[in-house]
Amino acid sequence: MAAEDMLKIIMSWENENSHRGRLVRALQSNMGNNPVLQAKRLAMLGLHAEKQAKRKAGLVAA
DSSP: OOHHHHHHHHHTTTTOSSHHHHHHHHHHHTTTSOHHHHHHHHHHHHHHHHHHHHHHHTSSOO
C-alpha cells in the first residue's frame, strides 16, 4: 500500500468515536506539542491500519 493511500485511510477515521478516531484528532491538533507523542500516535495508527488490512484480506478473524 502506498503511503498516500495509508494516510487517506488513517485520516478517514477522524470522525469515529473510537480509540483510532481520538488518535487521529490528537495527531491533527498536535496535542501536547511533543514530537515523541506524535511519533507514538502515528505508530499506533499504523498498527490499526495494518490490523484493518489483515482483516480485509481475511488473514485474521474480525
